Amino acid sequence: MANSIRFFLNGQKLDVAVRPDTTVLEWLRSGPRLTGTKEGCAEGDCGACSVLLGDVVNGEIRYQAANSCIMTMGQMDGRALVTVEGLKGETLHPIQAAMAENGSSQCGFCTPGIVISLAGLVANNVAADDHAIHDALAGNLCRCTGYRPIVEAARKVVEEGGASIPGPAVAAFAEVQPADEIAAFGAMFHQPRTLDDLLRLRRDRPDAVLLAGGTDLGVALADFHGDWDEVISTAHVRELRDIGETPTHLAFGAAVTWEEVLARVASLYPSFATLIRRFGSTQIRSMGTVGGNIGTASPIGDGPPALIALGAEIELASLGGKRAMPLEDFFLDYRKTELKPDEVIASVRIPRPAAGQDFRVYKISKRYDQDISTVCGAFSVMREDGIVISARIAFGGMAAIPKRVREAEAALIGRRLDEEAVGVCAAAIRDAFSPLSDWRGSAQYRRMVAANLAERFRRDLSGEMVEVMAL
Ligand SMILES: Cc1cc2nc3c(=O)[nH]c(=O)nc-3n(C[C@H](O)[C@H](O)[C@H](O)COP(=O)(O)OP(=O)(O)OC[C@H]3O[C@@H](n4cnc5c(N)ncnc54)[C@H](O)[C@@H]3O)c2cc1C
Ligand code: FES
Ligand code: FES
Structure with missing residues (x-):
């Protein structure tokens, strides 16, 4: 058990003793006083609080923009966090330089968040076109500059071949492997690695918050300044992070993010991909999961209607075993579902497109x-x-x-x-x-x-x- 959260902040390895349910935004501004990251709406809508999160994916570090206002410090364990201050080395990051040269900022309140979103884009998508640039900016509100000079700055960096994010090497991530449990200042954050371990925790700790990406749960935490004394995170559960492919079906583990779903369905179901691109913003899709969208059982969630029409089947798991059902049968009444207190959503399976x-x-x-x-x-x-x-x-x-x-x-x-x-x-x-x-x-x-x-x-x-x- 750890008593602190280990992660990289702007390339530097840190071991931070803080309650794991503290929002990343609150900690950044009041702890290390990295006040370039701003608070606007505090509920995931405006992008002023955007930061980059780095994870090792297939042997490479992949950075994605996320909203620090609705993310908790527990979710930083084992990752690389980059703020706007960390983008600048000896010189400005190319996006910062292009924004400054191009007059892409007036009051500047939105600028750090916009710089972060565009830095994430040009690091991952060196061939970004205007659609991709607009998509990357969909979660960032600018009220006074207007988006044209901002888009032009992004275009300039893309034309110059993109730019990488300064940060730790892949090998260094071995030093910050996520702990199984973090206990600090009266709060507990569990990070099971297997479905069995998750199910045992779910049975033994029925009052703990079951947390996936936190893009639903984090809004309430930030809005009402609540406390999560005990959290069970699904983010590292192998089976829930799996994407299974057979000749007839795709199966998404419940903790697969919408960005990951998007990458898999884009060529199979282009209309579903268009919907997913309109799902929140890049920041929301990089954290929000398919299981969280179903688990929250909102009548206006976007995933369920599409998945139901596609003939999706949901698999629920408990220590007693697994059961599957058509997704439409999972929802019973307003925010009431088939899920029993000791169960979790394990996966969602959709058929591949058929002829005709x-x-x-x-x-x-x-x-x-x-x-x-x-x-x-x-x-x-x-x-x-x-x-x-x-x-x-x-x-x-x-x-x-x-x-x-x-x-x-x-x-x-x-x-x-x-x-x-x-x-x-x-x-x-x-x-x-x-x-x-x-x-x-x-x-x-x-x-x-x-x-x-x-x-x-x-x-x-x-x-x-x-x-x-x-x-
Ligand atoms: C700014 C903003 C924009 C958004 N835009 C959209 C949108 O366009 N369309 C849309 O549909 N939604 C939208 N959302 C809502 C949210 O992003 C999605 O519902 C997302 O998929 C939730 O996933 P999560 O992993 O973040 O869930 P979390 O917040 O972690 O969890 C949500 C609920 O699901 C439960 N849960 C999570 N995983 C499991 C599991 N494996 N088994 C059982 N229960 C589980 C949790 O306990 C919790 O009750 C938006 C949210 C924000 C803040
Ligand atoms: S402060 Fe608006 S998205 Fe976080
Ligand atoms: S520069 Fe003022 S909000 Fe964007």
Whole structure:
């Protein structure tokens, strides 16, 4: 058992005695006084607090931007943390220099976070195009400069061949291997390595916080300044970090992050990949996991509707064994699921695309990036000679749980995907739900937009959508 957290901060190995549930932002600003990392929203939305996290992946160090305001010090154990101060060596980091030369900063409050996000981008993606640059900036709000000079600065560094992040060598990570347990100032942080160990802890410590990426849990911690006296982290559980591939399926361990899911599904299900790119921001996707998205059981979570329409199966595990079920059966009522107190979500399995299958998922939100869904609709059909032989349709934001709409599916089966069949399907979607009205959208708006997505799906598949967009 360790009594401190060992990690690299700006290249220097540290052993820090601090409560593991202290947020990284709080510690950075009040401990080593690295005040370049700013606090804006304190809930993962603005990017002012962005830092880079380095992990060894396949023998190389990979740095990813993350929000320090909703991340805890326990989650730093064994990693390399880089703040804006650590990017500068003898000279400015190329992104810092390009931002300064290009007039990419006015008040400067957002600038450290923007520099961090772009440094992460140009270290990992030396061929970044404008899409990738915009994507990297989706989690960083700038209220006064405007994004054009910021994007231009990024483009300049990309054209010059990117730039690396200063930090420790791969071999040095052996000196900061994560501890199995950290106990400090009355708080305990468990880091099991195997599913068995995780399940034993889950049985023996039912009141402990089960933490994956913390992008849901960390918001409450930061907002309400709560205490987590005992945490069980899933981040190092081998089985939960696995991505399994068979000729027919992909299986994602529950602790696989959305960035990792994105890399695997991009070529298989491009529409799912588009949805994932709109899931929070790079900072959120680099920490947030597929298991956390399902475990939180939010009615407006984006993963479940897409996964349900894809025919995903979820596997739950306890010391008593494993059980699997279709994902749609996991959700029972508002924030109520099949998960028993001694169980964890082990993995989610999705079929590979089949011949004749078409899949689309649509996220309707007030903003394109970094916003929560008002409605999320996912459609998957299998056709033979133009006739629909099977269909799966699921929605988020329309009920207390993410829901499959069997009546709407039935309306399509045995028919061509024409306006008439889709009209019946849309009416079934409208009739299936009595959604809530809230500030994101009225019940009437939600029912109308959900039904209209059926027609959008038809037009996408018929090619009409491309023609409309070209006008
Ligand atoms: C700024 C911001 C933007 C966001 N944008 C989106 C968005 O666009 N779309 C969207 O859907 N969500 C969004 N989220 C919510 C969140 O990022 C996701 O739900 C994410 O997938 C949660 O994963 P996590 O690993 O961070 O979960 P955590 O916060 O670690 O955990 C969430 C819940 O799941 C439980 N849990 C975690 N792992 C397991 C497991 N293996 N077994 C059982 N229970 C488990 C935890 O105990 C907890 O109750 C956003 C959040 C923020 C802060
Ligand atoms: S302070 Fe806004 S994302 Fe952290
Ligand atoms: S420079 Fe002022 S918020 Fe971006």
